[in-house]
Amino acid sequence: MRIVIVGNGPGGVELAKHLAGEFDVTLVEKENLPHYSKPMLSHYIAGFIPEEKLFPYSIDWYGEKGINLLLGTEAKLIDRLRKVLVTEGGEIPYDALVIATGARAREPSIKGKEHILTLRTLKDAKLIKERLEEEGEITILGGGFIALELAGNLAKAGYRVRLIHRGRTLLGLDEELSGIITEKLEGVGVEFHLETNALGADEDGLKTDKGYIKGRLKVCAFGIVPNKELAVRSGIHAGRGILIDDRFRTSARDVYAMGDCAEHGGTVGGTAKTAVGQAKVLANILRGVEDRYDFSFRSAFFKFADFGVAIIGKTKGSGSWIERDTKAFYEGERLVGAVVLGNVKKAFRLEKAIKEGLSID
Numbered sequence: 001m002r003i004v005i006v007g008n009g010p011g012g013v014e015l016a017k018h019l020a021g022e023f024d025v026t027l028v029e030k031e032n033l034p035h036y037s038k039p040m041l042s043h044y045i046a047g048f049i050p051e052e053k054l055f056p057y058s059i060d061w062y063g064e065k066g067i068n069l070l071l072g073t074e075a076k077l078i079d080r081l082r083k084v085l086v087t088e089g090g091e092i093p094y095d096a097l098v099i100a101t102g103a104r105a106r107e108p109s110i111k112g113k114e115h116i117l118t119l120r121t122l123k124d125a126k127l128i129k130e131r132l133e134e135e136g137e138i139t140i141l142g143g144g145f146i147a148l149e150l151a152g153n154l155a156k157a158g159y160r161v162r163l164i165h166r167g168r169t170l171l172g173l174d175e176e177l178s179g180i181i182t183e184k185l186e187g188v189g190v191e192f193h194l195e196t197n198a199l200g201a202d203e204d205g206l207k208t209d210k211g212y213i214k215g216r217l218k219v220c221a222f223g224i225v226p227n228k229e230l231a232v233r234s235g236i237h238a239g240r241g242i243l244i245d246d247r248f249r250t251s252a253r254d255v256y257a258m259g260d261c262a263e264h265g266g267t268v269g270g271t272a273k274t275a276v277g278q279a280k281v282l283a284n285i286l287r288g289v290e291d292r293y294d295f296s297f298r299s300a301f302f303k304f305a306d307f308g309v310a311i312i313g314k315t316k317g318s319g320s321w322i323e324r325d326t327k328a329f330y331e332g333e334r335l336v337g338a339v340v341l342g343n344v345k346k347a348f349r350l351e352k353a354i355k356e357g358l359s360i361d
Helices: 010-019 038-046 059-065 122-135 145-156 175-187 229-233 272-287 344-356
Strands: 002-006 024-028 067-070 075-079 084-087 090-093 096-099 103-105 137-141 160-165 190-194 198-202 205-208 211-214 218-220 224-226 255-257 262-264 299-304 307-313 320-323 326-331 334-341
Touching (some): 002 010, 010 024, 010 059, 010 272, 038 145, 059 067, 075 229, 137 145, 137 205, 145 175, 145 190, 145 299, 175 307, 175 334, 272 299, 299 344, 307 344
Parallel strands (some): 002 024, 002 096, 024 067, 137 160, 137 218, 160 190
Antiparallel strands (some): 084 090, 103 224, 198 205, 205 211, 299 307, 307 334, 320 326
């Protein structure tokens, strides 16, 4: 069975790793680089790790695993009738094709956006690192995990960091939890401008509804845009992302999608952890082994400077502190979510308990 995977991100490489040896696996990647860790890019920019540490697998590793890796190869079209992937380098026949093209950074829609960088690729990270070393300071737009990880790491590294966020709270959390995270990051030197809207940018700074904020280096980190173009060009149904069912199937026969490019029930994955989890389940489905991915359950683990935050399950509404570092959220008597501050081991235990509906007494 010939399996073609488009995209060498966390989901694509994980899927290839699980299927190699059993199937004829081809991995198609438009970048010229083997898989690298995007969650670690802020550590690289901060100077905490060298560039080579971003690459968990060498080029030789792919061959040793039995994965046919095609780098610098852009997928142009899926010919659904003939079951071939058309690339700029030729046609690749498939029995099953998986789109794992990920997402790109959302760009700001303000006047002067050409003065604002985005962070998604190693190329982006290199440019930001170079500019940061020249300027010694940075203004970050966003209140999600990418913005906070970048802000925390760069402040910890000694750079002056300003974070601009239009919302009142961070990560979609309540005011109390958001306040704790803000306080921890202020402790390492992050300067917050909350409830502040960017109106325009020029070379020297940012125009906001709260005044002008000086700073030549500006990075936008507020969200992602799923890379659905290959599917759309090929006549496959898409909304915000490529539409999939419970078994990762798209509207095209024998074509699947997963990770940040895929949309299920109105939701796009958004984290490397989600993509890896989906890849493990999809590997079983392609093997013919019964398995299911729980799309309704979401969890994410972050580190902002040295402060760990885990957001598990549903965390809307009013939660209650069950321990000093854990805020729990309930539907009736049932525990449906938790936010754990600092304690990663506890977070993994709680994630398992919430997922399986176990008591945590």
